[in-house]
Amino acid sequence: MYKVKLMNKIADVGLKQLDDQYHYGEDENQEDAILLRSASLHEYDFPASLKAIARAGAGVNNIPVEKCSEKGIVVFNTPGANANAVKELVLCALFLSSRKIVESIRWVDTLKDDENVAKTAEKGKSQFVGPEIEGKKLGVIGLGAIGVNVANAAVKLGMDVYGYDPFIGVNAAWALSKHVHQAKNVEDIYKECDYITIHVPSNKDTKGMINKDAFALMKDGVRLLNFARGDLVNSDDLLASIDEGKVERYITDFAQVEYIGKEHIVVLPHLGASTPESEDNCAKMAVKELKDFLENGNITNSVNFPAVNQPRESKVRLCITNRNVPNILALISKLFADHSLNIENMVNRSKGDYAYTLIDTNDDVRQDIIERIEAAKGIINVRVIK
Structure with a gap:
């Protein structure tokens, strides 16, 4: 069961994509993920359970992205949805910048007590030429x-x-x-x-x-x-x-x-994305990104980790976030080999100072092996999806 904390009102058309595997609401705690629009997370105390944040919008100024990266929290946005x-x-x-439309409207509003408003308006229109x-x-x-x-x-x-x-x-x-x-x-x-x-x-x-x-x-x-x-x-x-x-x-x-x-x-009062269509599009995209990450480990439209998309074809998937430093993959591969574990598929991508790896296997990966990977220098976190 995944827990999703809502920091803002999110369009129902997006939330309806969350099936019985999810609990969501404003009162969730120890959440796996956060969905938000404009709420600020700069002072928010992230729980250890938090794996991802999705903003239903493009800008992420309200999210402490570097802090999230250091904790291995993947931050998603929804580019193009609005x-x-x-x-x-x-x-x-x-048009507003050319034709002095706003100014003309304000001026006409001052004529409400003018009995000859039509004539006055006609006479005064020249001041708004553009x-x-x-x-x-x-x-x-x-x-x-x-x-x-x-x-x-x-x-x-x-x-x-x-x-x-x-x-x-x-x-x-x-x-x-x-x-x-x-x-x-x-x-x-x-x-x-x-x-x-x-x-x-x-x-x-x-x-x-x-x-x-x-x-x-x-x-x-x-x-x-x-x-x-x-x-x-x-x-x-x-x-x-x-x-x-x-x-x-x-x-x-x-x-x-x-x-x-x-x-x-x-x-204007930040009206850019304030349409029902935009809010619906952003909500649907944000939820889709979260679901694919939580259920499959795939990353699409993250601002702090690389895009990685690998079809699920094996019993176990390891999702590893780490700093982009040498020898991480060699260490993981050696651990698998030392314990006779077969890697069916592996995909690794980097983005700036951080990297992300998906490893698929049909073998059971014991907890002590996971802990050895987590303890390696440069590893931020390891998540196992079965």
């Missing part, structure tokens, strides 16, 4: 699932689209429209584009990447969209660039106190 929802909101933001997006240059920084969807949609809207991503994946490259121009470096995006939208993760290399140096390269009157992470943009530099007339509009899905009520800034 891509269409975010794409649609980014398209909305493109350009069309067709034919304008859009720069897309980051070509993951969301960035590719945005780029392709913008091409269909008649925009001249430039994409930049030095680490673009094979699937994304295949999905990207042939009409999207490849930018050789991010500086080309800054210099050439009328609109810029950011779709990269937040990490030590990207935090504050949109700063005074980046703004200095941009066109006067540039329109900037941020539906990735708030800390990608240096807020002080942004506000200064708005005051200087460099940035005409900043549309963001991440509220910060210094942005509230500021002219030329539109702040």
Whole structure:
């Protein structure tokens, strides 16, 4: 029986995939796995029983990933599950950034006591004039699932689209429209584009990447969209660039106190993935990942351990997490040989400082052998699935 702790409300369509092998709920303790959306785990005391965490969403800033890696806890996310929802909101933001729609609505709301509201509205509309997006240059920084969807949609809207991503994946490259121009470096995006939208993760290399140096390269009157992470943009530099007339509009899905009520800034309350379809997709994917890991040891869409997928064809499966150091496999193989245990299948993959191994056998692996593997230098944990 597996115990799954829910840290947030998870869509029923996902939870229905958990069969009689599972107990789940907010009150579970000594859990095998955690399912969550936005709840923070940075102060959470992980029980020794915890094997995996799955976030129904793409970003994992609310999860202490390195702490999890050190404990052999596999962290999953759901890349692409909310891509269409975010794409649609980014398209909305493109129009909001051009046509002063939000400002015009707010102004019309002030006319509720005007008996000649139609005439007044008609007379005042000129203050909200804004350009069309067709034919304008859009720069897309980051070509993951969301960035590719945005780029392709913008091409269909008649925009001249430039994409930049030095680490673009094979699937994304295949999905990207042939009409999207490849930018050789991010500086080309800054210099050439009328609109810029950011779709990269937040990490030590990207935090504050949109700063005074980046703004200095941009066109006067540039329109900037941020539906990735708030800390990608240096807020002080942004506000200064708005005051200087460099940035005409900043549309963001991440509220910060210094942005509230500021002219030329539109702040949304993190609506990117807030659709029923997105929540269902994320829940289904997160539960599927957890089930396959708990029941079969397979890893798909982990942010801290490598992808490993091996069909179950033997009686016993060992799932081993370890630091990516030499001689681990040799040690395990020797232990099996010394005890006349036959390895039917073995697959090993590494990701950065960590590695993961699946070993299938039809022999019974005694507890003392498991303990000898666990005691080896570099081994984090060993799990046996029968």
